[in-house]
Amino acid sequence: MEKMLRIAIQKSGRLSEKSLEIIRNCGIKFGSDSRVLKEQASNFPIEFLYVRDDDIPTYVRDGVADIGIVGRNEYDEQAIDLAIIRDLGFAKCRLSIAVPNDFTYTGLSSLEGKRIATSYPHILSGILEKNKVQASFVQVSGSVEVTPAVGISDAICDLVSTGATLAMNGLREVEAIYTSTAVMIGRNEMGDEGKATILKRLMLRLDAVMRANNYKYVIFNLPEEHLAQVARIVGGMKSPTVTRLMEEGWVSVQTVVAEDTFWEVFEQLKDLGAQGILVTPIEKMTE
Numbered sequence: 001m002e003k004m005l006r007i008a009i010q011k012s013g014r015l016s017e018k019s020l021e022i023i024r025n026c027g028i029k030f031g032s033d034s035r036v037l038k039e040q041a042s043n044f045p046i047e048f049l050y051v052r053d054d055d056i057p058t059y060v061r062d063g064v065a066d067i068g069i070v071g072r073n074e075y076d077e078q079a080i081d082l083a084i085i086r087d088l089g090f091a092k093c094r095l096s097i098a099v100p101n102d103f104t105y106t107g108l109s110s111l112e113g114k115r116i117a118t119s120y121p122h123i124l125s126g127i128l129e130k131n132k133v134q135a136s137f138v139q140v141s142g143s144v145e146v147t148p149a150v151g152i153s154d155a156i157c158d159l160v161s162t163g164a165t166l167a168m169n170g171l172r173e174v175e176a177i178y179t180s181t182a183v184m185i186g187r188n189e190m191g192d193e194g195k196a197t198i199l200k201r202l203m204l205r206l207d208a209v210m211r212a213n214n215y216k217y218v219i220f221n222l223p224e225e226h227l228a229q230v231a232r233i234v235g236g237m238k239s240p241t242v243t244r245l246m247e248e249g250w251v252s253v254q255t256v257v258a259e260d261t262f263w264e265v266f267e268q269l270k271d272l273g274a275q276g277i278l279v280t281p282i283e284k285m286t287e
Contacts, residue, residue, distance in 0.1 A: 003194035004040065004047045005202065008065035011037075011050040015182055018090045019069040025283075026205035045198050057082060060185055066195055073159065073180040077122045081188065085199075086206065088182040095120060095178035096160045098171040100148050103155065105174040111135045117144050117153035124157045127177050145169040205284075212285040216262055219254045220269060220277040227251060233268050256282070 010016040023030075028044045040047045049065055056068040057080045071091060075082070097116075099105050108131045117138040118124050128135055138153045145165055147153040159180070160166065163173050184206075190196040222230055224244075230253060231240055240255040253274075257265050262279075269277060 002045055003192075003198065004045050005067065005195050005198040006047045006049060006065045008049045008051050008056045008059045008068035008070075010053040010056070010070070013053075015053065015069070015071060015091045016050075018182065019088075022088065022090070022206065022209060025209045026202070028205075044202075046202065054078075057185065060187060063187075066190065066192075067184055067186040067199065069182055069184050071180050072183045073120060073123065073178070075183055075185055076180075077120050079122055082185045083188045085184040085186050086203070086210075088184060089210070091180075091182040093159050093161055093180050094176040095123060095157060095180065096173045096176045097155060097157050098145075098160070098166050098173045099155045101170055101172055108133050108175065108177075111155060114154040115152070116155050116157055117147035118157040119144060120157060123178055145171060204286075208284040208286050211287075212282040214259050215256050215282050215285060216259060217254070217280045217282050218257050218262075218265075218277065219252065219280075220274040221245065222251055222253050222269075222275075223273045224249050224251045226272040227253070230269065230272055230274070233272075234265055256285070 056070040059065040
């Protein structure tokens, strides 16, 4: 039987969708039927387990799964001795303190002696301890926002995206204390050479997809006299690719530009007379 790398992924939700999307972009084919709990890819030696997000670190620790994709918040909260293989960068969220609208909040010190409802007592206790704040925790697994209204807590600490749910329950977000993204986790030692090889192949593909997401492929025409200046601005993987045009004194330039700096580069190119600037996404990219 062919060796399989087993990966645990959240059964449903935004994190699940993004996790499956990035794996598909690696050229791996599978069905991802939400009613199925386990399935194999058709063209790569990987098997998927669709489970609850809070079970993923335990599954990986116990060897039920070889690797998993989970929110860093879940990884840090459980504090299991596992390795972060990659920070995948998507599914960003923040863990924030929220208080009733009539609560006077001037900083974490305002929580001294208060009752805080949270699903993340481990993370919260570490942050409060660092800031020398003593408070008691009310650990809840859901509907954290309702606890101040029913008198269970004085404040809450929960994951926040838009803050709409807080407002509906008479709360306001006052301080973000922690940020989270999706991470791929695994045991510190794979312990199986065959599976380690498959993981290496997967990471080669994954890194190519992730790197491509951070860059744009740019083609433009340029007066040749400005070529040296443009080369210093855009760089490229090694250097821009330059092709002479039939019109004397003009060249076509092809290069790769980081997404974060694209608009600054774009403005500088226009100032140097670049024309016909064409920008396209990159599907895969390696160094």
